[in-house]
Amino acid sequence: MKRFHIHLHVDDLSKSVAFYSKLFASEPTRVETDYAKWMLEDPRVNFAISTRGEGHGVDHLGIQAEDEVELAELKARALSVDRTLLDEGETVCCYSRSEKHWVTDPQGIAWEQFRTLERAEIYSDRRPADVEQGVAVGGCCAAAAPRSTVAVPAKSASACC
Template sequence: MKRFHVHLHVDDLAKSIAFYSNLFASPPARVEADYAKWMLDDPRVNFAISTVGHGKGIDHLGIQADDDAELAELKARGQAADRTLLDEGETVCCYARSEKHWVTDPQGIAWEHFQTLDGAVPVYGQSKFTAKAESACCAPRAARGIPVNVSVRGTGACC
């Protein structure tokens, strides 16, 4: 069964961990000096925050596949969406080794489809495109989405 994925950039990791731990009524499944991740079952989401990257807000969205067949299905869907698909293959990102590809929606928001192969990698990221540790792990520069920094206070609007 697939899992929805959200990755946010935050300014203060400790404050954000405290906030989301209360919001989700659960501590993170993994914490590093620059990263935290919750693997929630209700709702089924892989929610990650990090101080790596630029700005704050949504870095990218995604869907985590449990197996090769689900990942292949997601890739076919991305290709059918008539958008450029960036196939990274096997890569290290967010302290995990994954097989992944990216597609960017018409607004420029990056969507990551991935299958985690090893969730216990000791480095934040390493790109096969740069052959070295890369500080802007996750959404590659060509597919990176635009930050969504919309105030939820005083807008008078819903959704």
């Protein structure tokens, strides 16, 4: 079963870990000096935060597949939207070795579709030359496309999204 993925850039990791741990009523499944991740079951989401990259807010969205069949299905869907697909194959990103590809929506929001193969001890296997050639922006976890920043007011006049 696939899992929805959200990755946010945050200014202060420890404050954000405290906030999201209370919000989710769950401690992170992984914490590093620059990264934290919750693998929630209800709702089924892979929620990650990091201090890497520029600014704060939504870095990218995604769908995590459990196996290669699900990933192939996701890739076929991504190819059907008539947008450029960036296929990274196997890579190390966000302290995991994974197989992934990227597509951006019409607003420029990066969508990552991936399956995790195993845990990694480093954040990324990217080299500075990769970033310069447009392979990735802001480290490893962003497709070669503009990054979206979503501003959400602290208090909303409406109770709806």
